[in-house]
Amino acid sequence: MDTGEKLRRGGGRLCCICNDRRAALKRPKTLQQICRECFYAVFEEEIHQVIIKNQLFKPGERIAIGASGGKDSTVLAYVLSELNKRYSYGLDLFLLSIDEGITGYRDDSLETVKRNELQYGLPLKIISYKDLYGWTMDEIVKMIGLKNNCTFCGVFRRQALDRGAALLKVDKVATGHNADDIAETVLLNILRGDIARLSRCTSITTGEDGPIPRCKPFKYTYEKEIVMYAYFKKLDYFSTECIYSPNAYRGFAREFIKDLERIRPRAILDIIKSGEDFRISTSTKMPEQGTCERCGYISSQKWCKACVLLEGLNRGMPKLGIGRTRGMSSDQMKNPKPTGAAKNIESKQCGSLDF
Amino acid sequence: MQLTVEFGGGLELLCDSVKIHSVNVDVPNGEEKLTMGDFLMWVSKNLIKERPEMFIKGDTVRPGVLVLVNDCDWELTGQLETTLEEQDVVVFISTLHGG
Numbered sequence A: 001m002d003t004g005e006k007l008r009r010g011g012g013r014l015c016c017i018c019n020d021r022r023a024a025l026k027r028p029k030t031l032q033q034i035c036r037e038c039f040y041a042v043f044e045e046e047i048h049q050v051i052i053k054n055q056l057f058k059p060g061e062r063i064a065i066g067a068s069g070g071k072d073s074t075v076l077a078y079v080l081s082e083l084n085k086r087y088s089y090g091l092d093l094f095l096l097s098i099d100e101g102i103t104g105y106r107d108d109s110l111e112t113v114k115r116n117e118l119q120y121g122l123p124l125k126i127i128s129y130k131d132l133y134g135w136t137m138d139e140i141v142k143m144i145g146l147k148n149n150c151t152f153c154g155v156f157r158r159q160a161l162d163r164g165a166a167l168l169k170v171d172k173v174a175t176g177h178n179a180d181d182i183a184e185t186v187l188l189n190i191l192r193g194d195i196a197r198l199s200r201c202t203s204i205t206t207g208e209d210g211p212i213p214r215c216k217p218f219k220y221t222y223e224k225e226i227v228m229y230a231y232f233k234k235l236d237y238f239s240t241e242c243i244y245s246p247n248a249y250r251g252f253a254r255e256f257i258k259d260l261e262r263i264r265p266r267a268i269l270d271i272i273k274s275g276e277d278f279r280i281s282t283s284t285k286m287p288e289q290g291t292c293e294r295c296g297y298i299s300s301q302k303w304c305k306a307c308v309l310l311e312g313l314n315r316g317m318p319k320l321g322i323g324r325t326r327g328m329s330s331d332q333m334k335n336p337k338p339t340g341a342a343k344n345i346e347s348k349q350c351g352s353l354d355f
Numbered sequence B: 001m002q003l004t005v006e007f008g009g010g011l012e013l014l015c016d017s018v019k020i021h022s023v024n025v026d027v028p029n030g031e032e033k034l035t036m037g038d039f040l041m042w043v044s045k046n047l048i049k050e051r052p053e054m055f056i057k058g059d060t061v062r063p064g065v066l067v068l069v070n071d072c073d074w075e076l077t078g079q080l081e082t083t084l085e086e087q088d089v090v091v092f093i094s095t096l097h098g099g
């Protein structure tokens, strides 16, 4: 019973890579059974290959990691700083966090990011909604209720991240979006028939025309492996739901993807692939980019979406700019008319805050 | 049978924010071993205090919840058929919370 007993777990199966140690997990991507050490090696190596193949970084660049304190960005910060040393990328890495002002949620997760700053030796910059906009999310929710708060969260966070990146003078922002997130976004864009965003949401680098490009080194990395990696390595991350995240629709899409993954783990990569292949040439044009007359941020309209939302808040008319509009000119501001354009769903739901 | 259960990734919120539980579970009548299938039902009945749908779906864990038995992925040990022994450590981690 002794050797048999020791080998009982994992069915006594050995790692199919080293053939020496006991398997500790089944990789969803390949269905291989591998041990912890081999898992660390293939996990990191695959991300390195994605970085190299897609030329995500250039030597000497300053890179901000969008850090929420959650699993994805925590693992991203850890792995990027490891790879940067191991392969001499020559990058200056920073952690960039947004403080939305959500008591009991963001303040706690920021404590995690502050520990990460010390653990990984990466300088941290925190940008707060209060400083940028004069409003915390708590104050916004008090005013508008729980129904549309994610619109504010999403618009404000996107801009806050760009402003933080500008303050840090970085060349690029890396975010922790993983393969599951991207598959989910592909699905949501299909469900709403948003062809323009469908092909864009699978791009590993976006916003090259905007102020600061963003890239997703975890584009092909499964959430299961990110969580397993964090668990085995005992990485310190924060995992409480945002108290203001009622996006049930996105939740269903997520659940659907997880159901598919259980039956056929490759489904996640397949969905990303279909998103990539949907390069339908349509007349759908992305609006031309100008700058906001009020704050100077990129905008296709006179005022950027954040300024429209802020104007609503400050005038006590928070419904202004919410819903089916894509930003308004100041003329429209006086007489708001919905334009029927879709709002951006590229970012994760508010609760996950992975930008 | 003495077992240790650990919740992570936000699942602890379903049981009064307690992450680690030392529990004593009986092998069901007429059975020789305690399986993960039995144990899941025991956990959802005895440890999960709210929103059980975040943990269980049908007769197994909700997709997106990772399970490890003695630090080994239960997809390698037979999932619901995995048998448990004295002093085993079972870990449940949600991948669905937070980024």
Ligand SMILES: [Zn+2]
Pocket (backbone or CB within 6 Å): A015, A016, A017, A018, A019, A020, A021, A034, A035, A036, A037, A038, A039
């Ligand atoms: Zn191995």
Ligand SMILES: [Zn+2]
Pocket (backbone or CB within 6 Å): A149, A150, A151, A153, A154, A244, A245, A349, A350, A351
């Ligand atoms: Zn939100």
Ligand SMILES: [Zn+2]
Pocket (backbone or CB within 6 Å): A292, A293, A294, A295, A296, A297, A303, A304, A305, A306, A307
């Ligand atoms: Zn503006």
